[in-house]
Amino acid sequence: MHDHFAEAVKEPDLVRVREDLVCVRFETMKIYSALGAVRRLLETGAVRPGDTLIDSSSGIYAHALALACNRYGLHCHIVGSTTVDATLKVQLEILGATLEQVQPSRSLKLDQSLRVRRITEILRENPSYHWMRQYHDEIHYLGYREVAEQLDRAVPPGPLSLSGGVGTGASTGAIASFLGELGRDVTLVGVQPFGSVTFGAEHVADPEMIIAGIGSSIEFENVRHELYDRIHWISFEYAMSAAVDLLRCSGVFAGLSAGAAYLAAHWERERDPGRHHVFLAADTGHRYAESAYSRHREAFELERMRPREVGVLSELACPWSAMDWARRPACARTHDVLGVA
Incomplete structure (x- = not known):
């Protein structure tokens, strides 16, 4: 019995979307x-x-x-x-x-x-x-220890890949950090929209971008860049298409960031089949019903969407680019520093 709805609503649902591909679906992750x-x-x-x-x-x-x-x-x-x-x-x-x-x-x-x-x-x-400075204060990491502990119990032992929106850094970064403390071998895959400065994509515009919660045009001081192994930059049309596929194949009705995370995790699963792959669905899809889901007839097939693998940030391009970030620090976000990994 919970004393307040806040304690009850936070519990995520774990849904097996495909073999070794699990969606962690929150009503409201934050x-x-x-x-x-x-x-x-x-x-x-x-x-x-x-x-x-x-x-x-x-x-x-x-x-x-x-x-x-x-x-x-x-x-x-x-x-x-x-x-x-x-x-x-x-x-x-x-x-x-x-x-x-x-x-x-x-x-x-x-x-x-x-x-x-x-x-x-x-x-x-x-x-x-x-x-509260959710974009800057590392106090927001603390609550995610509980999520890491739940994942550690639910996902079978072995290497794990976690995909999700970078946002303020206090979700994917925090969960991966706490999983590491629990002894899990974790690959962290961050998802970003084009136009976000967090991992150096401010020079690429996506005119339809409405997934602001996973990236920013301002610096987020609580993002620990050195935690991330891979970064995916995904456009609105690809995030929408993947969100539609997620709903169609699993019944999970989630936000655009979930679609983007699902797309990234699906690709990483093909690249690294030796891991259990987990992706975060931070919220429900209700607020995107008109702006995104109503366009479901325009959605691309999941298997037809493939990323442009890049070695330097100047090569980033819509609709989808991916890169080995290799746990570089924040100072690596310049076009002339990042060489081919």
Whole structure:
């Protein structure tokens, strides 16, 4: 019996999509991140019940933080992107969170910059607010230890490959780190959208890109680049196509980042069949029903989509590029440093 829905909703479902290919499907993955961070803040006295927590979100983290604040008696203020839909808005309102959205923008860079700028303004007006800094604070790693322990129990012993959106780094990076501490041999495969600066793809544009939660036009300070073995950059049309295939073949209805992670994991499974392959589905597909799933007749067949394997970042190109990152540090994100691995 759970004391709050936040504790119940965080539990993921593990679905075997193909032999040695497992989907970890969350209702809202970042609840682990939010709960772990809020608990630590309360334990250390950095915040107290009744305080206000603030952050920027494209949707998933907003819901997670609102649930965590409701669970622990804290106020929550979200500066959201335009991807926060009506269903989430009404949940946030009832949970006691306040939401303000920046003006609509077709540019990922402008959208995220506007959100961060607005948070800075709010903090000047309300210095007692605590900025959660999900993009920068490594406190968000803590909650994912539980996911790693669950995967370690569920996936048979042996080498494991984990694929998922890089995002803030506090999901794929954290889970892989904790799996390593548990003694698992882990290959970490990060998924990025084109246009994200995190792994040096800011020079390649994808005009349809709406999977902002897995990449950014601003620096994410809590991404540990040296944890990642492979990086896949995947366009909207390929992520949508893979998400449609995932729903059709397994019944898993998940977000675009899940489609991208599924596509990457499917390819890595072909390259490295000696491992168990796991990919993360961070949220459900409901907020993408109109923008992506309604276009399912346009979807490409999974087997017909293949990546462009690149050796340097200047070779990146839509709709799908992949690269051996080989656990290089962040300073390797320049076109002249990365040679053929």
